[in-house]
Amino acid sequence: MYKALPSIGLLGGGQLGRMLLQAAIDLDIKVSCLDPDAEAPCHELAHFFKVGSFQDYDAVYQFGQHFDVISIEIEHVNIEALEQLAKEGKQVFPQPHILRMIQDKRLQKQFFQDHGFPTASFVLTENQADIAKHADFLPAFHKLGKGGYDGKGVQRIASLADQSKGFNSPGLLEKAVDFEKELAVIVARNEQGQISAFPAVEMVFHPEHNLVDFLFSPASISKEIAAKAEKIAVDLIDKMELVGLLAVEMFLTPTGEILINEVAPRPHNSGHQTIRGNETSQYEQHLRAIAGLPLGSTKAKGVSGMLNLLGEAGFSGPVKYEGLNEALAISGVYPFLYGKKQTKPFRKMGHVTILGTTKEEIIEKSEQVKSLIRVVS
Template structure:
């Protein structure tokens, strides 16, 4: 989409975003910075992304007519969520609409079994796995415990995943078509963001460490860069690039990995979109993941991924037992801490463990950034007005 002689009429591009959540919101903000306009498709009127874009089509992600309306209104269509109608997007692509990453890549990745098979076929190291179209106690026992069961479709933020230690845990299984994989006792869980341009050029962000909340399996804290040996970080970045090259596609990809006790790296999952593990890049890196994704899908040169400052990031989740209009406590005291950067997502209602915002803490000392982030977590609570 690069114009001749590097001359661009404004807007540079009209970008359609399928999904109006926080990822779309931060993408729409980045789009405005680089001279693009956005149209958001989301079923919730006044969605977080729609508030920023200023133009929203209210409709479901699986509504062929609404997806077509979006594609016809925009120069390029992208997405902030995977649970969308890939078949319609594939058809729109055949008709000449520009959809990035290509919907064929989305279709491959959005089914976790298909994704696993593609990674395995490409020689990407992953945990051993087996299809489980009809989960049963006997089949689980034959595979062997402990195991991780993953729903083939629809899982995110810890949903669609069940970790079973033994036969007594079978009642906690997911009664849906799925896959089972060997439980990996990882020393760290890592993520690497890779940007891939229309011309095949790629940029890799430094590896980060992800720490998850037990039970909900939602990202609790992110440390950037990951505190791992330089050779391990380099190997993680090389593996992430290999993974994205194997899958193909354009834009930002989040590659999640396990670092085993033996020092090996195994790819866990891939997200074909901007990712929770890259929120810190807004303040901490030369080019943030959202602008980078837009550069890639529009056809602009990719930006530097250099990290300017160590960072810790925490998600702000809705307090358990609370629903309704959000009420935030502890915000002023948290903002008084040097290096604290607050992002609220503009969601109209809170619910237990719903992502309502995030905080990135910058500090030249990564351990001090972590300590400050822990303090912010203790200070800020997002409750609901109908549950004081």
């Protein structure tokens, strides 16, 4: 049966949108973008590119009028405009009420708790002073309710001596978890209710900047743990009834318990390697889900890894990539550059997907690539 493919309006024109556009070309789906940066990574590739704030009601509402489906590549968007578009019959995926909940980590954690999903203990705070009321809860992480992104909006509070590091806005204090590994499962659901999960990945975070530095897939865990992680992600997207993609970040404790850390309702850093490493990429899967198409196979083609390319410390200005030629000469190494013209310290400028047959091979190649590629100016 013939199904007309929808036109898609995407809020955000960054690197996630850029990779979504690359997947959309294969399916001949027209994707247009709204972004405040006239030189955002999508600006030369989108079917139509509009400069404007995705946090502004009028900009989002007027942009959304022109498309069959409105979606996101960043969750910090104007929800009121999306709600109005949905009332007027536009398809908005993920749905606005889900975005509203996920935008606020306080509501997100309460959703996990209220519906029986495993997560670390937490208490809500209104300001920095509230930390002192919960001295027995420390060490813990103080997280902003709204606005945190890419490691910003999170502070470790080891004791009351660290209270000044906390936030003077509504947030939550989350008990520090003793964990062995940080995992992520990306799961998709289409409007027909079909659900499909990617294999769990294992993440290694940058010690200073709370960004994913390196990951490999599949995670080095038992089949039982992998099945448990996948079930949590599948059950969560099913309970939410979310249409689109959901990245579920998790902690694996020494006792084999899995706790949800937080979620993102969009393509995610923990799924970049799927472009080369899986039969369907997370980007194509997101498009299939929001376009009402059957979901694709998530089967891994082998062992894969992903290394973020961050701007080197001490360099700001027009970007240059040192060592790219040498890295490209290594079998199974695939750089993805995001088209950002300006670099600055620790800015995400690209990533490298690495394919191999064993975890050890992936780690060895990643160390080679780390020693070769430098993002400078």
